[in-house]
Amino acid sequence: MRKVPITLTVNGQSRTASVWPMERLLDVIRQQLALTGTKEGCGEGECGACSILLDGQIANSCLIPALQADGSEITTIEGIGCSEELAAVQRAFVECGGAQCGICTPGMIIAAVALLRQNPEPSEADLRQGLAGNLCRCTGYMRIFEAVMNACGEGRLRH
């Protein structure tokens, strides 16, 4: 097998990469594109640390062969906000203590953004469902839930 060229639109910019067809999109993003905000946790689709938006939908980048991403539009955590200008969800995570060790945080933010884009006023059940694919071993989740609820402007979920 040979490497093949692929073209991706990553955070609004056209990027090319030369990939093994079955190479994980996660590795292409972190190693070739040098976007290391996307993390690897379990490497088997259980933990959500490697979440990205692929053509607008949340996906685990560890489970996507690079060839299948050819021609698609990708948003990584670097495309959500930067340290000079955080997105509302990111500010809320800072304010509520929604991040501790930080490994799950990029994926959590991506999942929260994906949820709020589809459902700007989620119920607690919607929120739990929306973040069900993202594991956090530090926070106990409540501060994360609070952050996402604050980000949608209400602060409804107080505990």
Place this chain on the structure above:
Amino acid sequence: MRAYIPGYELCAPKTLTEALERMAAEPGRWRPFAGGTDLMVLLEAGKLHHSCFLSIWRLRELRGIMIASDSVMLGCLTTFTDVLNDEVLRREFPLLAAAAAQTGGVATQNRGTLGGNIVNASPAADTPPALLVYDAEVELLSSRGSRWLSYHEFHTGYKTTRLGADELLARIRLPRNTAGFLHYYRKVGTRNAQAISKVCFAGVRSQPSGEVRIALGSVAPVPLRCWRTEAAIREGGDGLAALAAEITPIDDVRSTAAYRLRVSQNLLKAFLHS
């Protein structure tokens, strides 16, 4: 141990015809690769033994949900998210929607497909019991032509199926014959999301006609339609002994045979009292 990635071939045919021709030209060499939510896990674990795949993910011919007056036709690439977004499926086939909602998290639901869930042939998959009680049929397509099978005939043993080396599971047909039925679905696992089931139960029944259909996952080498249990219930029994005789649960990493038997019987009772 991780796999040696350059050793794997993955090609993306532009059309369904091209994909079928490649499968026919070298039967057994190429296997279809859909959303990757199962195969990539095996790859990462170094357990993906087949090495040549055709990506069918972009083949539009295999997508879409078509509603006809007497049936619903689902392309094999229908994702769990597609199922959850479809009003007719949610209303008339709620067990399929329940199974889709309980498969992985949203990221998995966006990539996991019904066709993949079937062909992967895990006895622990969540949608097969629902498909079994809805009397699903599946289309096996090759460049030789198309044939339809009742889904309950598709699985022949642990991870073995009736799919030929040159065939692709292209579509799934659900007859719209469950109006007025009571639908019951229950997945028992270690947590709500992301867990593989210890036991998965799907049942539908109609009070007026006495019709009852039951299927279980994770209690046999295949997703199991429980015909003998259904017959025992139609004859007025509680079906518990028939169910115990019909399922063949095992001890494994997720649970034990004894627990699975007890839970299956409890779920049957709950279903009949629901």
